[in-house]
Amino acid sequence: MAGVAVSVYLTAVHVAGFAPACPVAGTINCEVVLSSGYALIAGTSVPTSVAGIAWFAVSAVLWSLRLPRPQLAWSVVGMITVLYLVFIEIVQLGAVCLWCTAAHVLVLTIFLIAAGRR
Amino acid sequence: MAAKRPRPMRKPVSTTPAWAQPAALAAGLAVVVAGFLIYRYYTTPPPPNPLKATAAQAVVDSITGLPTSELDGIGQGSAKQLIVPVSGQALNGPTGKPEVFYMGAEYCPYCAAERWAMIIALSRFGTFSGLQTTSSSSTDVYPNTPTFTFHGASYTSQYIDFRSVETTDRNQNALESPTAADQALVNAYDRGGSIPFVDFGNHYVFAGSTYLPDVLAGMSWQQVAAAVQQPSSPQAKAILGSANLVTAAVCKLTGDQPTSVCSSATIQALEKKLG
Numbered sequence: 001m002a003g004v005a006v007s008v009y010l011t012a013v014h015v016a017g018f019a020p021a022c023p024v025a026g027t028i029n030c031e032v033v034l035s036s037g038y039a040l041i042a043g044t045s046v047p048t049s050v051a052g053i054a055w056f057a058v059s060a061v062l063w064s065l066r067l068p069r070p071q072l073a074w075s076v077v078g079m080i081t082v083l084y085l086v087f088i089e090i091v092q093l094g095a096v097c098l099w100c101t102a103a104h105v106l107v108l109t110i111f112l113i114a115a116g117r118r
Numbered sequence: 119m120a121a122k123r124p125r126p127m128r129k130p131v132s133t134t135p136a137w138a139q140p141a142a143l144a145a146g147l148a149v150v151v152a153g154f155l156i157y158r159y160y161t162t163p164p165p166p167n168p169l170k171a172t173a174a175q176a177v178v179d180s181i182t183g184l185p186t187s188e189l190d191g192i193g194q195g196s197a198k199q200l201i202v203p204v205s206g207q208a209l210n211g212p213t214g215k216p217e218v219f220y221m222g223a224e225y226c227p228y229c230a231a232e233r234w235a236m237i238i239a240l241s242r243f244g245t246f247s248g249l250q251t252t253s254s255s256s257t258d259v260y261p262n263t264p265t266f267t268f269h270g271a272s273y274t275s276q277y278i279d280f281r282s283v284e285t286t287d288r289n290q291n292a293l294e295s296p297t298a299a300d301q302a303l304v305n306a307y308d309r310g311g312s313i314p315f316v317d318f319g320n321h322y323v324f325a326g327s328t329y330l331p332d333v334l335a336g337m338s339w340q341q342v343a344a345a346v347q348q349p350s351s352p353q354a355k356a357i358l359g360s361a362n363l364v365t366a367a368v369c370k371l372t373g374d375q376p377t378s379v380c381s382s383a384t385i386q387a388l389e390k391k392l393g
Contacts, residue, residue: 032259035330083150090154091161094259108147112140 001060003106006099007052033097038088048085052103055081059110068117075111082107165262165288169251169339174266178249180343181234181357182241188349188358189238190384194391195359196352197235197328201367203393204307206320211279216319216371220268220282221304225255225290228327229314230265231334234342235360236316237266242379243368244275251339255288260331264339269293277372278319285313318367322392328363329356362388 033039039048055078062071082104089096169177211217220236222229230253237246248271254263268282283296296304308315312325333356334342345353366388369380379385 036259037332079147083147086151087154090151091158094158094257094261108144112144115143116136116140 001056003056003059003103003110004053006103006106007049007056009099011047011049011053030097030099032095033089033093033100036088036093038085038092049103051081055107068114072114072117075107075114078107079111162256162261165253165256166264166338168253171250174249174251174339177251177339177343178237178241178246178266181238181346182246184238184346184358186378186382188347188354189362189365190382191349192355192358192362193384194362194388195355195357197356197359197363199363199391200324200326200328201318201322201363201392202324204320204323206306209303209317209320211281213279215275215277215279216321217279217281217317218319218368218371219300219303219317220280220314221296221300221316222268222282222284222314223286223290224252224267224269224284224288224293225258225286226313227254227258227260227263227331230254230260230263231329231331231356232314232316232327232360233265233268234334234346234357235328235364238346238357238361239364239368240273240275240278240280242365243277243372243376244273244280246271246273248272252288254331255290260335263331263334264337264342265334277375278368316364319371321371322367328360363392366392 040046041048041051055074059071059074059078062074085100086104089100168174209217209219218240222233224230237249240246249266249268250270252265252267254260254265256262267284269284269287271282273280283294283300285292285294285296287293303317303320304311304315307317307323308325310325314327315323315325317323333352337345337353342353342357345351346357348354349358362384365379366385369375369385370389370392372380374380374389380389
């Protein structure tokens with residue numbers, strides 16, 4: 001549920017829009033990340049955070065149905081996506097969004113719990 | 119003799135703690151992320167050498183000598199309209215004319231992008247001298263965006279005063295400090311403290327850049343200047359579109375003077391958009 005909440009917040013921020021700008025804080029910069037082209041799912045106008053909402057929702061369903069193998073497989077999908085997004089933040093953009101990182105940590109936590117249950 | 123009963127096999131007991139596998143996975147992921155950081159460090163390109171004064175002036179002359187017809191043809195281009203009306207005591211500059219105030223920093227890639235548009239726009243109302251080239255930070259987003267700096271430059275105009283504060287150089291070393299009055303403007307109209315911040319006489323303000331700096335990625339100053347000569351180029355649509363928005367805001371300050379700039383249908387339409 002926390003993951004859904006963070007993803008919904010990120011989607012709301014994206015939809016509200018904001019100007020690309022430098023903050024006082026420097027590298028920790030949600031504006032840079034969320035105003036980049038990578039904030040949208042490739043080839044669409046759908047914010048990447050919407051995919052996060054979907055991922056967390058499916059994860060919650062799998063968890064409640066107690067399906068360890070599909071849960072682990074879904075967690076692996078989420079983890080691979082997180083690694084890609086972290087690569088984009090660090091290598092391509094040189095900026096880290098703390099809210100995105102919160103969502104990534106939640107995915108990591110779910111992945112580690114699913115892996116530990118095997 | 120009775121056959122010996124086979125000894126029951128012991129159930130294998132795992133000697134590996136339950137937390138070991140997740141810990142190993144977490145450590146592996148940490149190594150991957152560390153690899154990203156190392157890759158970024160070693161692939162960050164060095165900044166280009168700044169142009170000498172004569173070459174820099176040639177670039178400025180090129181971008182400020184564009185025909186009005188090209189600017190008018192671009193309109194808003196691909197620039198995002200960020201300029202908003204504000205109400206405050208009229209902001210006048212050192213010579214008593216309406217003041218355009220800019221605050222930014224040399225490291226900032228969004229400031230780097232916006233300065234191209236501001237130089238083109240403000241050159242329609244006056245003349246810059248002493249503009250030097252620089253590029254945005256090598257370690258920030260959109261690294262090494264080619265640009266100019268307002269630090270050390272001067273501007274003269276019969277219509278407006280222009281005052282700039284570049285707070286840091288491209289390596290984030292302190293350069294210029296805003297006055298208390300400057301900071302009061304930022305506090306009033308730019309609560310997030312985002313830069314670039316531009317105040318048009320306390321009638322209009324905007325914070326941020328009206329186009330993303332990625333359109334200038336990997337280009338030299340001369341290449342940017344050449345690209346803005348081509349109306350169909352993404353650089354022309356972004357930079358000249360932004361310049362037209364800034365021009366419209368300045369025209370509102372000057373009562374549509376000079377008419378050669380402000381009376382065009384394009385600028386008049388953009389003025390209406392500003393409100």
